[in-house]
Amino acid sequence: MGLYVETRIRAGLDEVWDRSQLPDRHQRWDLRFSEIDYLPCAPGEPQRFRYATRVLPLLTVHGTGVSAGERNRPDGTRTSALRFASAHPLSLIEEGRGYWRYIPDGAEVRFLTGYDYRPRWGRFGRLADRLVFRPLMGWATAWSFDRLRLWCERGITPERSLRHALAELFVRIAAVLVTAAVMPLAVAVGPVLAVAGAALLLPPLPGTPAARRCLRRPPERTAGHGGSAAAPTALLATLEQS
Template identity: 80%
Template sequence: MGLYVEARIRAGIGEVWDRSQEPQQHQRWDLRFGEIDYLPCAPGEPQRFRYATRVLPWLAVDGTGVSAGERNRPDGTRTSALRFASAHPLSLIEEGRGYWRYVPDGEALRFLTGYDYRPRWGRFGRVVDRLFFRPLMGWATAWSFDRLRLWCERGITPERSLRHALAELFARIAAVAATAALAPMAPVATISVLAATVPAVAAAALLLPPLPTTPAARRCLRRPPERAAGRSGSAAAPTAAAPTALLDSLEQ
């Protein structure tokens, strides 16, 4: 898979499953989707759904997908796989596939995803995807996973955590802007000091870790960890391998 994100969440597997599988709850924390709706399907068939992302106040890009899940695996984990596609001419994503895995790990849960997609618009689309869109999607996925973690662990709703993030972003920008605005008004003797202070404040605003109540993509793993076998020959913890058979069973 092209993109991988993993969050460690101190919550029960059932709670994380419900908040990521139920459309009305899922769309609250996932920055990538503004709307998720299940479509009618016959009993026993994979679940089809429609999704939409609002890129401008008056413009939404939509698509459809199909998903299937395994809630009672022998190893105690759960898995969900999906395929998705968009016929919208403004959607860079033409079609793709991915999975979610829910892996109990001591007192916490490893909630992870891997997914990849094919961009449209030919060579231009591939360049835009590699330089801009794919890094943005990876960041948005990780930020959203940490937003879900805050909801499950601390009871901070997705709406509240978004307000925290915007307030912190504004405070960081305001600190840099205020420092830069004071520089021209400073006495000549202190101009050199302020000249060095502005970059320092800007660096601090960029590099200081977010507050504990603010979602942060940096708290998530972005590459699959290597899981070594346990001591005395015990089995390794479940890996992040894609559920190939489940993915192959889905047809768009």
């Protein structure tokens, strides 16, 4: 899989599962989606869904997908897999697939994802994806995972954590602008660079989501009690037939 994100959430397995699997809860914390709706399906069939992402105030990109989950695995872990695609001409993502894994580890749940997709628009799309879109998607996934962690661990709702993030961003930008405004022009460069560096490097407050708190590469570990972060290939294979 091209993108990988993992976080540890000190909460119950059922709570993490419900807040990531139920559409009305999932869309609250995941920055990548503005709307997620389940579509009708027959009993026993994989769940089909529709998603929407608001790119600009007046531009929303739509797509569809299919997912399947394993809630009661013999090793105590849970897994879901999905395929997704968008026919919207302005969607850089043409189609893709991915998985989520839920691995109990003492008082915590290792919540992780791996996914990849094929960009459209030919050579230009591949270049734009590699330089801009894919890094942005990785950041948005990690930021959203930490937003979910704050909701589960500390009761900070996704709406409140977004306000925290915007307020903190405003303070950091304001600090740079104020420093530039009050310092004499002849000596402003050094202090402004110092404040800008601090604004970029200082860690976010504990109640503010941060992508840097998540793992972005699969950890090297020995498989045990569901410890492997490997993709659920069998479950993904079932969706290829859907």
